[in-house]
Amino acid sequence: MKHMKIIVTASAIVGLILSASLVIGDDDRYENKERKEGVFRQLFSKKLDVAPVKNELYREECGSCHFAYQPGLLPSRSWKKMMGDLENHFDENAELDKETQVALTKYLVENSADDANYKRSIRIMNSLSKNSTPLRITKTPYFIRKHDEIPRRLVQGNPKLGSFSKCAACHVNADKGSYEEDDVRIPGVGKWDD
Amino acid sequence: MKAKTIISVLFVLGSQFASANAVDDMFSEYKKSGVTNISEQQGKTLWTKKFTNKKTGKLQSCTTCHGNNLKKAGKHVKTGKLIEPMAASVNSKRYTKVKTMKKWFKRNCKWTIGRECSAQEQADILAYLIKQ
Numbered sequence: 001m002k003h004m005k006i007i008v009t010a011s012a013i014v015g016l017i018l019s020a021s022l023v024i025g026d027d028d029r030y031e032n033k034e035r036k037e038g039v040f041r042q043l044f045s046k047k048l049d050v051a052p053v054k055n056e057l058y059r060e061e062c063g064s065c066h067f068a069y070q071p072g073l074l075p076s077r078s079w080k081k082m083m084g085d086l087e088n089h090f091d092e093n094a095e096l097d098k099e100t101q102v103a104l105t106k107y108l109v110e111n112s113a114d115d116a117n118y119k120r121s122i123r124i125m126n127s128l129s130k131n132s133t134p135l136r137i138t139k140t141p142y143f144i145r146k147h148d149e150i151p152r153r154l155v156q157g158n159p160k161l162g163s164f165s166k167c168a169a170c171h172v173n174a175d176k177g178s179y180e181e182d183d184v185r186i187p188g189v190g191k192w193d194d
Numbered sequence: 195m196k197a198k199t200i201i202s203v204l205f206v207l208g209s210q211f212a213s214a215n216a217v218d219d220m221f222s223e224y225k226k227s228g229v230t231n232i233s234e235q236q237g238k239t240l241w242t243k244k245f246t247n248k249k250t251g252k253l254q255s256c257t258t259c260h261g262n263n264l265k266k267a268g269k270h271v272k273t274g275k276l277i278e279p280m281a282a283s284v285n286s287k288r289y290t291k292v293k294t295m296k297k298w299f300k301r302n303c304k305w306t307i308g309r310e311c312s313a314q315e316q317a318d319i320l321a322y323l324i325k326q
Contacts, residue, residue, distance in 0.1 A: 066270070066273040067275075097297070
């Protein structure tokens, strides 16, 4: 009884360390590069994988042809490059009037992966070499690695899907900013089990 | 009470005019550019005409994304994203904003035909679409 207080406190601390190690035990080589992901960042960073889109102009303009990719999925240099060449937007013309182009570029840059305190933003950034300016989220090293176990026939060869760029087709909560593996449902296939 | 009713009725009527005005504004601009005869038939012909994509060599037209039935949703040819129906009779949001119409005309003519549509072409197409 006398040492109860000490035992309880010690157990709590041990418990905290153990659960913290479970969290950082997550196998991911992009954790500890430039942006440190120590115990406390893991525990106290935002719950969502990436900041969800809250800008209605962005959603309307950039979400009208494809999924409204969250700005936190690419570095600001990528967004600037993309927004500077909308006439050649992946073989499409996505031109905007000047005012809209400026407003959207601002939104993208301000919410880009560079300084975002969200897990996927940090890991995408850490996976990029300093001189790369990817325009495709699906070509970032982090993305590639996270999807490299999926056979072609389930995506590219899947008539209900066709490409990795349709995030929300499999990641049912993508629009909310959540890309948890448990929530993945591949069209025509079902739950992903690796 | 009566005055309020009259004012609200006028408001509702006025808002109907606001939507109709967007299309009227577009036609006024076309007329200012020298367009005199506007043909729905020509608009339909252009809408369904097939052009060769210079990059891919594939044939494409407005219907490639918008589908053959304007009262039904279309699908983006690349991303598969749903495109709401073009027919005003089923989609009351269509043809209500000049800015929006201009944006899509500019982009989509450039992609489909390889250049911007002339004022005549736009007028014909718009005349065809608003009747669907």
